[in-house]
Structure formats: C-alpha cells, structure tokens
Amino acid sequence: MTRGRAVAATALAAAVLLAGCAAPRPPVATAEAPARWHALLPAEPAAGDAAPRADLARWWQQFDDARLAALVAEAQASSPTLAAAAARIAQARAARAGVDARAWPALDANASALRGRPDLASPTATRLGAELRASWEVDLFGRLDAAYDAARARVDATHADWHAARVALAAEVGTSYVALRACEALLDPLRADARSREETARLTTLAAEAGFRAPAAADLARASAAQARFQAEAQQQRCELELKALVALTGADEARLRDALAEGRARVPRPAAIAVDRVPAQALAQRPDLAAAAQRVAAAAAEVGQADAERYPRVTLAGAVGPARLDAGALATQGTTWSLGPLQVTLPVFDAGARAAGVDAARARYDEARAQYALALRQAVREVESALVTLQGTAARALDAQRASDGYEASLRATEGLHRGGLASLFELEDARRTALAARRDAIELERERVTAWISLYRALGGGWAPTDDAPTGTPSASADGTAVAGPSR
Template sequence: MLQMPMLAGLCLVVAACSTTPPPAQVPAPVAPGWQAPLPHGGSVQDLAQWWTRTGDPLLVELIESAQALSPGLAQARSRIAQARASQVASSAALVPSLDGQASASRGLNEQLRSTATTAQAGLQAYWELDLLGGNAAAKTAADERLAGARVQWHEARVSVAAEVALQTSSLRTCLLQLDVAERDARSREETARLSALSERAGFTAPATAALARASAAEAQARQWQQRTQCDVDTKSLVALTGWEEPRLRARLAAQPAPVASDALFAMAALPAQVLAQRPDVYSAERDVAAASADVGSAQAQRYPRLSLSGSVGAASVRTGGVTTDLTTWTIGPLALSVPLLDGGRRAAQVDAAQARYDEAAALYRARVRQAVSEVEQALARLQGAGERNAIARIAAEGYRASLDATEARWRSGLASLVELEDARRTALAAENALVGLQHERMAAWVALYRAAGGGWNESSTP
C-alpha cells in the first residue's frame, strides 16, 4: 500500500502538469449591415416554414412528403445517433467502471490431493483520476460534435424544402409556358388556314402561304418541346416526393399556382443575427470547439496519468464434503503511468490535433464569408427580379396589344404576313419572359431562405 507522503508526491507531480488548448472560439468579423436592400424592409412574417403562408396547400403537402422520404434526413438522424453514442462513451470515462466476474471449475486440487469444486465471484473497479482534464476534454469534443450533428438535421430539412419549392415552381412555370405555347400554336394554325384559303382564291402568293404553314409547324414543334420539358419536371417532382404521377397531375390541374406574394418572410437587418441562424455556420463553430478540446485531450496524453483500482471477491471450495468459503477485497493499486519513450507518437498526436484545429478555424471563417456572400447575392437577385417584374408586365401587355392590332390589320389586308409573324414572335418572347420572371423571383426567395438558415434556432433541433 502507498504511504501518504508518496501519495501526496504523486499528486503534486501530476498537478504540476497542465494543458493549454487553443481558444474554443475564433473571431470572424462581418459587416455591420447588408449592402443589398432588404425585401420590404424585412417587415413580413417569420422565416421558418414560409411555404405554409403562400396560399398553396399543394406545396405544403409536397414538402412534407419529401421530408418524410428524404435520404439526407435519414442520414442526418443516423449521424445524430452516432454522435450521441460517442457522447455517452466519453462521459463514461469520467466515472468509475465496475465489472463483474464469475467462474466455476472442478478438478484435482494438489494441496488437498482430492477432487474439488471451486466457484468464484467478484467485482473489479477502475477509475482514472482525470486531474489534467484529458477525459473531460474528450467529452467536451463529443458534446460539440453532437450539437453539430443535430443542427445538420435542420440543414437537411431546409435543403429538401428548398429543392421541392424550386421544382414545384419550375413545373408550374413550365405549365404556364405550355399554355402560352398552345395558344400561340392555335393562333398560327388559324393564320395558316386563312392563308391557304386566300391562296386558293388567288389573293395570296404561294410563298406567303408557305411562310404561314412553316410558322404553324414551328409553333407545333415548340409546343411539343415545352410539353416534354413539363413531363420531365413532373417526373422529377414525383421522385422527390414519392407521389404517384397521376395524383400529382390531377392536383396540379385542380390547384393552379396562386398569385406570388411580394414578401414571404422577414430578414434580420444585422448580418450577425442571420449568421447565428445558419446551421452550417453553427456547425462549423462547433467543429472549432471540438477541435480545441481534441488538442487538450491529446496534450493530456503526454503527461502522467493517475488511476485507482479495487476489487471485492468471494470464493468457495468444496472437497470431500467440506466447503471452505473465502472473501477478499483490495483498494489499489494507486498507479501512476509516466510517458518516457514513445518515439514521438504522443507529440505527433498533439501536432495532428493542432493542425485539425487550424483547419477547422480556417473553414469556419470561410463559411462565415460564404454565408454573407450568399445572403447578399440572394438579396440582389430578389431586388432585381422585383424591379424587372413591373417592367416586364408593361412590355408583355404592350407587345400583346401590338400583336392584336397587327393581326387585325393583316385580316384587313393592311399588313403583311411577315409583319404579323414578327409581332407574334415578339409578343411570345415577352409573355414567356414574364412567366419565367415569376419563377426567377420564387427562386430568389428560396435562395434567400436557404442563405438565411431556414429559421433555425437551437430549440428546433431533435
């Protein structure tokens, strides 16, 4: 048994050592405000689940279905379970461990020179005194990684919601453009029919009638091309949501796209507030803290380690009808393990942990810069789409009026077919641009939703 002076000396040796991990937080300064204007001053509703306020129940159902089926969310939940298991394992290193042992045997006992039955049972305890905080640092690293894994689950939900919203908007835009293409094809077909009648009556040159037929054929080809694109978009949405295609087509036909709102959710005026809601930034920050704790844990391995063990046991020996019981217990040894020669292995582990910390810190700063840039770009696109919307509407209405007037003049013989086709082509391009701009604006809102973190906060993680 160790004497008290020796025990005190061991404690002093261990206490003289210390670990100095790098800081768990690193600075990543950001601008005091956004350079791009906020949509409507950010004076609309909350960011999280903004799709429930669009007046589009189909979009809500599609997002819920996609999130229920998403492999990304399943993977995120698996990572949470793994991180939680690692946290439990690291926590166990801070408390004593207790193992039970039992055995029984029968054979020749040399001392008694007879056959004997021996049974033993005992408890073995072990506890490493974490004087330098190495095990506590390992638990801190596990805690930080669990926090990072939990927030990645929310990031996966945001990604799925954004993807479904974009695909739904793309499909509905395609269907609107298909309607434009069908109306254009019918109009050109009617023009070709009238030109053919006029040609047979001798009032229209064959070349002019041929131009009308070619224009109608071109419109038919464009219509089929647009229809194919809509079919592809539909099948992509089916794959995302798991819906049956006939059901999806029926719902799309029964529920046309609602009028897009000018403002879907609020945006914080300060970049720091938005960054605090970014799951990836939070996760990167947790990675820095975990890497810092890993450095402290690796440093602790280079210093002496103090452990205490003990045991309690009972044995029974039966031979010749006589049973002998034995009970033993020990406290100790109090063991001190001092690293001497390891070929530089422990020092290399510290260097590796420090390198991982430096990498995590650099990635965190880069993630902050990227997050700010993504928000700024989304705000700029949203502002641009909003400014162009009114202009595009004026252009589409003007070109449509010009087409109607030119068609009336053509029917009266006051305009050539070339003039009519030119007016029709211009009006078609303007109308398609207006429809496409609606999708562009929705895409900008979705990009802003992702860039702003999807309304995450620490209480929203599983």
Template sequence: MRWPRCWSASWASAARWSSTRHAAAPRPRHPGQQDLPPARRSAEPYGAPFHLHTLASMGSHLLLRTAPALACALLLGACAVHTPPAVMPAPPAGWQAVLPHQGSRADLALWWQQQGDPLLPQLIDEAQATNPTLAQALARLQQARAASRNASAGLWPSVNASAQANRAREPFSFGSPAISNTGSVALDAQWELDLFGNVRHQAAAERARAEAASYDWHEARISLAADVAQTYVSLRSCEALAEVYRQESESQGKTSDLTRRTVQAGLESPANGDLADAGAAEASTRLIAQRAECDAQVKALVLLTGRDEPGLRAALAPRQGLLPQAQGLAVESVPAQLLRQRPDLAAAERRLVAAAAEVGVADAARYPRLTLSGNVARAAYHGGGAELEGLRWGFGPSLVLPIFNAGRIQANVDAAQARYEEARAGLDLQLRQAVREVEEALVRLDAARRREADAQRSAEGFRKFFLSTQQRWQVGAGSLIEMEDARRRALAAQATLLAVQREQAAGWITLYKAVGGGWTPQGVQAVADNANNADNDKTKAN
C-alpha cells in the same frame, strides 16, 4: 520527448514527501500473524484469514507504498493542458446590397403558409417526413449523440461482475479418480482519475460534434424545403409558359389553314403558305419541348416528396400554371444578427469547438494517467475430501507515465493543432460564403423586382401590337411576314415576363434559405431534448 515544465517541481516534492513518510513510519505486521496455528493457515486457500482489522492494516501498507506516485500525480494536476480558443470570426458591419422594403417579421417556419398556395406547404411537410436525405442526416445525428454518451461514460467508474464454475476429474490421484468442484464470483471496478482532462476534453469534443450534427439536420430540413419550393415554382412557371405555347400553336395552326386556303384560291403566293406551315411546325415543336420540361419537374417533385406520380398530378391539376404569390421577408440590417439564424454556421462553430477540444486531448497525453482499480472475489473448492472457501480482494492505483515515444505525442499534438486551424479556416470560409449568399439573393431579388414592371409593359405592348397586326392581315391590309414577326415578339415578351416572375419567387425562396429558414436555437434545443429522451428510453429498455 518534451517534458512539461512543471514536472521537475512535482517530482521533487513527491520525493521529499516519500522519504519523510518512510523514515517516520516503520512497516507494521498483521495482528496475530505469528500466533496463527499451522493447521489454520493450511485451511485458508488464500493465506491469512480475512478480518476487518487485517484489511485496515493492508490498506495502510498500500497507502504508504503508493503515496509517492499519488502525490506526484496530484501535484502534476497543476500543469495546464493547452486548448486553443474557439472564436467566431467577425461578420461585416452592414450589407452592401439593397434591403427589401416589404416583408414580414413573422416566424420563418410559418412562411410557407403565407404563399397563397395550400399545396406547397403540404409537399414540404411530406418531403420532410419521407425524404432519404433527411433520414440520413437524422441517422448521423443519432450516431453523434451515441458517441457523445460513450465519451461521457469515461468520466465514471466501470464495474463488472463475473462468475465461474468448474468440475474436474483427476485420473492420477491415489486410489480411485478424484472429482473436484471449484467456483468463484467476482466484482471488478476501474476508474480513471481524469487529472489532466484527457477524458473531459474527449467528452467535450464528442458533445460538440453531436451539436454540430443537430445543426446539420436543421440545415438539411431548410435545404430540402427550399429545393421543394424551387422545383414547385419552376413547375408552375413551366406550366404557365406551356399554356402560352399552346395558345400560340393553336393560333399558328389556324393561320396555316387560312393561308393554305388563300394560296389555293390564288390570293397568296405559295411562299407565304410555306412560311405559315413552318411557323405552325415550329410552334408545335416548342410546345412539345415545354411539356416535356414540365414532366421532368413533376418527376423531380416525386423524388423529393415520395408521392406516387398519379396522385401528385391529380393534386397539381387545380392550380395549373399559377405561381405562388411569394410573401416578403424582413432582413435584419446588421449581418451579425441575421447570421445567427444560419444552422450551417452554428455547425461549423461547433466543429471548431470540437477541434479545440481534440488539441486538449492530444496535449493531455504528455501527462501521467492515474487509474484506480479493485476487485473482490469469493472462491470455493470441494474435492479429495477437502472443502475450502475464501475471500480474495485487491485494490490499488495504476500510474502510466510517458517516458519515450519517439515524438509520437508531439506529432499528435501538431496534427490536432493543424485540424483546429483547418476548422477555423473552414468557419471563416463558411461565414464569407453565407454573407455572399445573402448579398447575391438581395441583388437578384432587387433586380427582379425592378424588371417586373418593365416586363409587364413590354408584354402588354407587344400583345396589342400583335393583335393589331393580325387584324390588318385578316382584312388583307398587312403581310404574313409582318404578322409572324409581331407574333414572335409578343411571345418572347410573354416568356420574359414569366421568367421575371419566376425569378422573383425563386429569389424570395433563395433569401429564405440564405437567412437560415425557420431555424432557431430554441428549435435545436427542443430536438436535442427529444433525442435525449428517446436515448434514455432506449437505455431503460435495454
């Protein structure tokens, strides 16, 4: 075993102090011990009678006997327990992507109310109230807080009370069988003096884990809100595209009927009739597939929000096919300021603090553990014509000193240090991932913004071209193949425009999540205070 360097001086000082005290202070006797009558001594079931001066004398003996161990433990308190630093890695100095020029600096928690769609914030609130994933995160938070309270309780003494009663029959006593009654009540106390921070570091580790669980709960809320919003936007975009496909299917059906009549009249070739029928069937197939996709999005919202499907469909009907008008977000130009809003980074930093404290716990196992324990008991015996009562007490320290453990303590220190390095690398990875998510969201949002104007011009131009081609075909000046080609181009351009609009709305939602959503440190503290109040109420009730 590797001994701490400060042990040798501590042992030497304690030895010198012990030899000096024992040489100068002879062992005293209990007052009146030799003068106690034999009858009186036999009447006391636990030896000498209890007096205050007897307790003081016995306390002096106890201090003299345990003084070397106590002095050694106190001197060893100067030995420092090693804990590595928990430092957040430095983020980049600035963003490489283009920052949005529009956007509000309003509270992100109120951002959903600014989308021009009153149903969206309602769905988010319902999801956060009933979603099982969020309930799991809250349960993990409660577990972590209970573990933190349990670890902090180790800093305080523990006191237990006990009582015992017994009635016995002795069949082999002289004369008739003897009946005896015994009883006792006792009070036990124990307190570990945390000289080297073993309990303090364990409490700090559990407290950091509880804070990390609180941040995880906030991260789960932000992720859930973003998932609901993304699914809602996908549904509205799907409905808009389904409406385009419905109109196109109706138009194709009319074209097929008109072509069939012209074929029967001998004005069109049968091949054009087959082409018109194929186009109508293709349009119907696209419409059926798109409606099925919309139904799948509705069922995804049912899963996220917990609403019954008929009620959800009734709430969705008034704004069918209308995308939310996503409001902009103001993005801080300095990454360090923005990344403070991300609860996942705060959780990773708290786990690093917990890992650092665990290194202190493992390192503290090298040093002695000093425990003070005491007990007081009152016992009584009635039987065989005798009635005896007495008070028993005990008090003293217990010192556990690691001598040989085949390298187990050092192995635990190495394992704790490795877990700390893992947590530090995880925090660094989390920071890089956060920077990447913000950068990607900014890039995609800027691309969608620049594409939208071109997509609108393209959709409008192809729509006008199709209408012109359709009019020419209806008067017999154009071919059916030319009109169907114009129809496909117009349909593709309209689908592209809807996709770009969906990407832009989804991009703002992704950026909302990437910058930490509505999370603030003050909000975490409020949740912590509420949880602590609830825990205190439970403790009082128990």
C-alpha cells in the same frame, strides 16, 4: 496508518501535484461577419403583410397556395436525406455516450471453481470464488474530459445539420414547385400561339392555292406553325421534367401527384415578405449550417487537448472484492477476499514521435475546421447578398416587364386584325407574334425569378432555425420519419 489509507493518500498526493497540468486547447476562434449588408434590404412591408419572425420556420405555409405546404410536409415525412441526417445524430449520441462511459469506473464480475492437488504435500481441495473487479482512470490531465467535449460538440453539429437539411429540402421543393407553375404558365400561351399559327398557315395555304398569295408566303406560314409546335412541345417536356423532380423530392405516387396539382395549374404562387435583420451577425446567427461549422471548430479544439493529453502520464486505480471458499478434506474455510490497487502510473518515455504527430494532426484538423467555418460564413453572406440583389433587380424590372408584355400583346391583336383585312403582311404578323411571345416569356420568367429569390432568401436566413430548437428523437428509419435515438446527457 493502514495499507488502504496509505494507497489513498498516495493517490491524493499525485492528484494534487498533477491536476494543474491539464492539456491546453486552442481558442475556438471564429470569422467575423461583415458590419452591414451592401445590397439593399427589401422594403418594409405594410403592417400585417410581413411574416412574423417566429413563423420563418414554416415560411412555405405563408404562400397563397396550400399545395406547396402539403408538398413540403410530404417531402419532409419521406426524405431519405433527413432520415440519414437523423441517423447521424443517433451515431453521434452513441459516440458521446461511449466517451462519457469511459470517465466512470469499469466493473467486471467473474466466478471460478477449481479442484485438484496443487502439490504432493497437499490434500485434494476444492476452491470456489467470485469476484467483482473495478478499474478507473483518474483523468488528471483532462484527456477524457476533452474527448467528451469533442463528442458533445459533434452531437450539436449533427443536430444543426439535420435542421440545415430540413431547410434545404423545403427550399428545393418550393423552387421546384414554382418552376413547374411558371413552366405551365408559359406553356399555355405557347400552345395558343401554335394553334393561331396553324390557322394562319391553313388560311395562307388556301389563299396561295387560289392565287391570292405568293407560294413563299404559304411556306413561311407553315414554317412558323412548325416552329410554334416545336416550342410548345419543348416547353411541355420541361414541365414534365419539373413534375418528375417533385415526384423524386416528395416520394409521392406520380398519378396521385398529377391529380393533386391539376388545381391551380399555371399560377405562380406568391409568398409573404420576409424581414431581414439589418445586422448581418444577427441574421446569420439563424443559419444551422454555420452553427454546425462552429461546433466542428469546438470539437476540433477539444480534440487538440485530447491529443496533447496523451503525452502526459496516465493514472489508473484498480480493486477487487468477493467471497471465497476452500474445501480440503477435513479443512474448510471461507471468507471475503479484497485488494486495492495497483495504483498504476504510465509514463510515456519513447514512442518515436507518435504522440507528437497526433498533436500535430489534431492541430491541422482544427485549422481545417476554422477554414471551413470561414468559408461557410463567406458563402452565407454571399447567398444573402445575392438573394437581396435579385429581389431588388426583379422589383425594379417588374413594372416594365408587365408593360412590355401588355403592350406587345395589344400590338399583336392589332396586327392580326390588319392582317385579316389585308393591311399587314405575314412578315409583320410573324414579327409581332415573336415579339409578344418573347415579352410574355420575360414577364413569366421574371415572376419565377422573384419568387425563387424569396425562397433563396428564406434558405439563406436559416429558415427560422434557432440554437434552442430540438433535434428529432426516436429511432431513425430510411423509410421516412427523420428521427433519432436520444442519448444520455453528462
């Protein structure tokens, strides 16, 4: 048997004896979703009214307001949050490629030149050589394989994180836009109320100066007008803040955004209905944040196996081959040099518990990942249940709120007529105004709350994400595009 065959046979025997000793990994256990929803599901919409499940990923486009879809598209095109999430995808892919590379042999090339006399008995000589060196770790205990599995799970987690960020951004833009429109819808009656009270104050002051009204009535009318102006200005400030929030979310020029939003002012958009799976596990399977948490559990489990494998022997094999030439006076020779080996086995003997501590730390991170997944699942269930409860509650109150608003508005008009005819006091008029305005505010706030609940339900159901959805590809840029460099696959 030649020397090369003997070395190969030794390596093969070591592999046969040790291959069955792969480091164990903990199970990738996950928390269980509840068997059913406890909140009432939205009523099944009529045929043609519901948004198809496949369109949930573009749910904001199914509002009766095209401006919302344009705002979401602009926000996603320029979002630093999405750009950062895409950059994290690129980092995870690069890390995965680096781990994958360690499973392959490493090749290094070197060249050398030497001229001199190695001893007094030898002539001056020139030695030239080039060599290709190779080294390879034989992954008998699955250390490198576990590292790759962990890196791959981290990549999948960052993919899901990017989609979760996209869903969250669309929901945030939608919520802010609805809040702006609801604010405008309430601002108009507040301004109209302020104008009405100012006119009442003017007429009451004239009547008091003529002796037809008591001075106290004029004081009350002026105080009421001042309060109405205060409320209108406060509401205008809230609307400005909502607009500023949209500017920050979309990155748009404020003047251009104001012009774009001038049309459709004070009209709260209406969404299409969303169908909800009756089985919570199926509904929550669409959430990218839960998928990311599950992938982190898988990565942590693989890292436990990787840390455990560090306690086992490490086997490496090296070799080299290359041409060489020797010129020593009249003697000149050349040829190919090569070597196979050494086949090196490194046995951990004593490390003062460092490797065992590494395993304990990996297991602790695994336990933390499982706890984080269970927490994310509970939060997801809560978000869906809360959105369903809000939808049910706002639906139950909608008719009464509108009736109250219409009724108090009619009562106010009647009281104004009586006041002009001297049949109702200023106190009665002011009370009718306050009541009508409060009812109008309640109706608008209820409408905003209901539309926001639909948006919250959209977000709680994952925004139409599916595990097969592609992640962004390309080079990430903080300026905007939210993409990342594609990495190699194993």
